[in-house]
Amino acid sequence: MQLFSDLVIPYTQFIDQHGKTTNEIPEKPYSPDLLREFYQWMVLTRQFDKKAIALQRTGQMGTYASTLGQESIGVGIGYAMENSDVFVPYYRDYATMLIRGVKMRELFQYWGGDERGSNYEDNKEDLPICVPIATQVTHACGIASAFKIRGEKRAVVVTCGDGATSKGDFLESINLAGAWQLPIVFVVNNNQWAISVPRSIQCAAPTLAQKAVGAGICGEQVDGNDVVATHHVVKTALDKARANKGPTLIEAISYRLCDHTTADDATRYRKTDEVNRAWDKEPIKRLQTYLHARSLWDEEQEKSLIVSCQANVEQAAQEYLAVAPQEPGAMFDHLYENLPYALEEQCEQAIAKTQRLRMGE
Amino acid sequence: MSDMTLLDAVNRALFFEMKHDENVVVLGEDVGVNGGVFRATSGLQQEFGVKRVMDTPLAEALISGLAVGMSTQGLRPVMEIQFMGFIFPALEHIICHAARMRNRTRGRLSCPLVLRAPYSGGIRAPEHHSESTEALLTHIPGLRVVVPSSPMRAYGLLLAAIRDPDPVIFLEPKRIYRAVNQPVTEGEALPLDMCFTLREGSDITLVSWGACIPDALAAATTLAAEHDISAEVIDAATLQPLDMETIQNSVAKTGRCVIIHEANKSHGVGAEIAAQLAEKSLLDLQAPICRVTGFDTVVPYFQNENSFLPDQHDIVQAVLKTINFS
Numbered sequence: 057m058q059l060f061s062d063l064v065i066p067y068t069q070f071i072d073q074h075g076k077t078t079n080e081i082p083e084k085p086y087s088p089d090l091l092r093e094f095y096q097w098m099v100l101t102r103q104f105d106k107k108a109i110a111l112q113r114t115g116q117m118g119t120y121a122s123t124l125g126q127e128s129i130g131v132g133i134g135y136a137m138e139n140s141d142v143f144v145p146y147y148r149d150y151a152t153m154l155i156r157g158v159k160m161r162e163l164f165q166y167w168g169g170d171e172r173g174s175n176y177e178d179n180k181e182d183l184p185i186c187v188p189i190a191t192q193v194t195h196a197c198g199i200a201s202a203f204k205i206r207g208e209k210r211a212v213v214v215t216c217g218d219g220a221t222s223k224g225d226f227l228e229s230i231n232l233a234g235a236w237q238l239p240i241v242f243v244v245n246n247n248q249w250a251i252s253v254p255r256s257i258q259c260a261a262p263t264l265a266q267k268a269v270g271a272g273i274c275g276e277q278v279d280g281n282d283v284v285a286t287h288h289v290v291k292t293a294l295d296k297a298r299a300n301k302g303p304t305l306i307e308a309i310s311y312r313l314c315d316h317t318t319a320d321d322a323t324r325y326r327k328t329d330e331v332n333r334a335w336d337k338e339p340i341k342r343l344q345t346y347l348h349a350r351s352l353w354d355e356e357q358e359k360s361l362i363v364s365c366q367a368n369v370e371q372a373a374q375e376y377l378a379v380a381p382q383e384p385g386a387m388f389d390h391l392y393e394n395l396p397y398a399l400e401e402q403c404e405q406a407i408a409k410t411q412r413l414r415m416g417e
Numbered sequence: 418m419s420d421m422t423l424l425d426a427v428n429r430a431l432f433f434e435m436k437h438d439e440n441v442v443v444l445g446e447d448v449g450v451n452g453g454v455f456r457a458t459s460g461l462q463q464e465f466g467v468k469r470v471m472d473t474p475l476a477e478a479l480i481s482g483l484a485v486g487m488s489t490q491g492l493r494p495v496m497e498i499q500f501m502g503f504i505f506p507a508l509e510h511i512i513c514h515a516a517r518m519r520n521r522t523r524g525r526l527s528c529p530l531v532l533r534a535p536y537s538g539g540i541r542a543p544e545h546h547s548e549s550t551e552a553l554l555t556h557i558p559g560l561r562v563v564v565p566s567s568p569m570r571a572y573g574l575l576l577a578a579i580r581d582p583d584p585v586i587f588l589e590p591k592r593i594y595r596a597v598n599q600p601v602t603e604g605e606a607l608p609l610d611m612c613f614t615l616r617e618g619s620d621i622t623l624v625s626w627g628a629c630i631p632d633a634l635a636a637a638t639t640l641a642a643e644h645d646i647s648a649e650v651i652d653a654a655t656l657q658p659l660d661m662e663t664i665q666n667s668v669a670k671t672g673r674c675v676i677i678h679e680a681n682k683s684h685g686v687g688a689e690i691a692a693q694l695a696e697k698s699l700l701d702l703q704a705p706i707c708r709v710t711g712f713d714t715v716v717p718y719f720q721n722e723n724s725f726l727p728d729q730h731d732i733v734q735a736v737l738k739t740i741n742f743s
Contacts, residue, residue, distance in 0.1 A: 175523035184522055188513050194479050198486020205468045228479035390520045391559050393582040396610050396658035
């Protein structure tokens with residue numbers, strides 16, 4: 057008989073919701089400069105998010121999935137990864153993507169209905185935003201397998217939401233990662249809501265991290281609103297993965313402070329009280345409090361940071377709005393590497409139609 | 418190279434390409450130690466090792482998702498789905514990702530993968546082992562769907578599929594896996610996106626693919642010998658994108674067309690060929706286009722399977738009816 061009654065899922069937190077340390081933050085690598093960088097990226101991400109919603113609300117962009125309240129998870133992952141690692145996102149990972157070289161203008165393009173938004177100028181290998189839930193987790197395992205086949209010391213980070221952990225693709229992937237000992241870190245952004253379905257009816261297990269046990273891999277929880285803790289656990293897991301010591305499943309506890317997307321109205325299914333309580337735990341305020349208390353940050357710095365972030369975001373928005381439309385036959389350009397002759401006639405029709413529609417404007 | 422079966426040809430093509438391109442890897446259920454349930458991957462793991470020939474857990478969605486991820490890294494994964502009847506969990510990755518990654522990223526990433534699956538009926542197999550659902554895949558933009566009908570074409574087309582920069586679904590008609598022995602030319606690929614005219618004729622065009630090709634060729638022989646009818650036989654081979662030019666040129670010559678496939682009749686590749694002929698070759702036609710196909714039913718269990726599968730007799734009768742149309 058094998059007993060699992062001593063199952064312990066570790067939980068990591070350094071900074072609590074009041075900005076107080078609950079565990080001593082290691083001096084290395086967490087210098088004041090690094091903590092300020094974490095803070096700056098989180099603020100930039102929030103300003104980006106605000107602008108994206110404004111663009112959508114004013115009809116200048118399509119439906120958008122906000123990352124409000126999850127900036128710390130993204131920054132923690134972004135700083136934990138090496139350039140040579142590969143990031144496989146779901147669709148709220150802007151902080152990580154920006155840190156890894158994706159441009160704000162490209163993200164606006166993506167949500168603005170332009171495929172060119174996933175042709176990242178400065179990031180060649182990360183996968184693009186993935187819409188079908190949990191499918192990206194299997195792709196991440198494929199990339200990790202490629203690293204293993206080639207004997208490269210690289211690792212993959214893949215993200216998904218709490219809802220995705222109910223899907224076969226997620227379970228098949230963590231199972232494989234264990235069986236093949238892949239260099240991969242799974243980060244579940246448990247933001248408590250899968251559109252309108254709460255965590256409580258997604259799964260009966262007290263933690264999502266314990267799904268790792270059935271897969272024979274390590275599983276742990278982290279306070280996803282604590283950027284230092286998130287960075288710490290992801291970096292530790294990545295170092296382990298690159299050293300061929302196995303995959304890790306990290307459940308980052310957060311809260312989706314926003315609607316599911318701009319097409320959603322969360323007031324239909326959750327209470328304002330609950331959202332207000334979640335705001336008390338949000339990631340930016342707590343790090344700000346922590347930095348203020350140690351005189352690592354002041355009002356002047358805050359003001360100038362907001363101004364510069366807003367300017368950057370505004371510039372990116374203007375760049376996005378100024379992008380020329382794609383070529384008239386663009387929908388055929390990358391369907392195959394070379395357009396099969398069978399599609400030439402349709403391609404010509406599409407070009408003519410696009411030209412007709414553009415003339416009409 | 419010495420004569421070989423279609424199954425051997427698949428195996429030899431995999432050997433050749435794995436030897437000449439270290440990016441080619443093979444993955445699937447039972448493909449390693451066991452060499453595949455039909456032995457199509459036999460000996461590969463012994464030759465190329467467990468890193469390049471991977472026995473996966475029993476999870477079809479995972480296998481295709483892995484191939485998507487691997488291919489974005491420049492590997493050329495050849496994944497096996499053990500039978501086409503088990504392809505469905507894998508399709509989300511093929512349709513939503515493999516077929517679109519190049520388009521989605523404007524060429525930044527692509528998925529040069531091959532999905533191999535034994536398909537079609539006629540081997541007295543259990544339920545879910547005999548379907549021909551190629552039309553589900555030919556409907557998907559961004560994919561290539563290829564069906565060989567002989568050892569030579571299995572070898573040449575599989576090499577081409579692996580070398581192709583885009584995802585290819587390679588459907589192996591298992592009824593003729595061991596039907597004939599034929600020589601192949603080592604390392605030589607055959608062109609994709611092209612029909613093969615297997616027999617020239619002047620009275621009628623027979624278009625088919627996969628396991629129905631031997632039946633179509635036999636019917637053509639019978640028609641010539643017993644009815645003095647000269648039938649041209651075209652192997653469509655790549656079903657998407659479809660080389661209609663070859664078919665249209667043939668119909669321009671013969672004025673008649675019979676399409677033969679094992680798949681259910683309605684909404685299939687045969688319907689697409691007929692529709693395109695109606696659009697582009699109407700005035701060449703001297704008789705209605707005729708389809709000889711499986712019925713629009715679930716494939717019966719094997720006791721009744723032969724009533725479902727088109728055979729040589731059905732083809733001959735359809736041709737006579739088409740020739741005698743007035």
